[in-house]
Amino acid sequence: MMTTIRPVTNADHQAVLDIVAPVFAAGETYALDRDMSLQQVADFWFMPRHQVFVATEADRLTGSFYLMANQGGGGAHVANCGFVTAADSQGKGVARAMCEYAMKEATRQGFRAMQFNHVVSTNDRAVRLWKSLGFEIVGTLPQAFNHPRLGFVDSYVMFRKLL
Template identity: 45%
Template sequence: MEIRDAAPDDWPRIWAFLREIVAAGETYTWPRDVDEEQARRLWLAPPPGRVVVAVDTDGTVLGSGKLVANQAGPGGHVANASFMVDPAAGGRGVGRALGAYVLDLARAEGYRAMQFNAVVATNTRAVALWRSLGFDVVGRVPEGFRHPTEGYVDLLVMHRFL
């Protein structure tokens, strides 16, 4: 697996699994019926943001991550990131590889910390992954997410210094 900056022609391959993940409504706070143009604007962060893809040896896009500042101005030293892995590539270490890569990228770009603002508490695989990469839960929004089968569940705020 190679991780590299996303190219414009990667978008259709990202959209294929991004659409599926968002429509499921289990892990992202986006509208479940997000259209392609809205998703493109939300995912493809303009500079200085960065978007990367994990690709297989045959060029298949397995997942994507984006890195942006969590806040502007005096809060701009804290990074924020989002990740999506094609469900067909689940269990292959794509999320871990993307997470580690983006943490290194954030450090190299001068960020001092990374914060995730809305990790769905029932997304236990993501919570475990982020904990294993050094993140702590620093806040909880009670019933901040309406899960399609679990009802109202908590959103976690996770943080780590770089």
């Protein structure tokens, strides 16, 4: 089945939250409070500076990501993204399709690079995927993430030039 990526619509919001909220609550991949209310999750994911996209297969939402400038001012030429794949779609190429689309869209918008600020080192699938897409670990943040099962683990800063 083919993954289609498109901008989010208001009609997608609940389906996006159904995917994103459990990931945040699990607390294993995002440096956010695990006890965020659904409104707080929505406020974060759909904040005005996030350009939100969804991945679909046969009209079923399989993932979502946001694209934004990593920093303002002199750092505004570097993009940043956050990705979440539906639990039943993991391992099926959805995250790869979303990241490939994000890199093309970021390039189209004039971003010169993409940076992920806090990739949890124990998120093996994400680390392998980002590396396979040309991202490099440019920094290790020792014990920067308090994993709910594993305790304090490293996080990576990952970077890739787009232009």
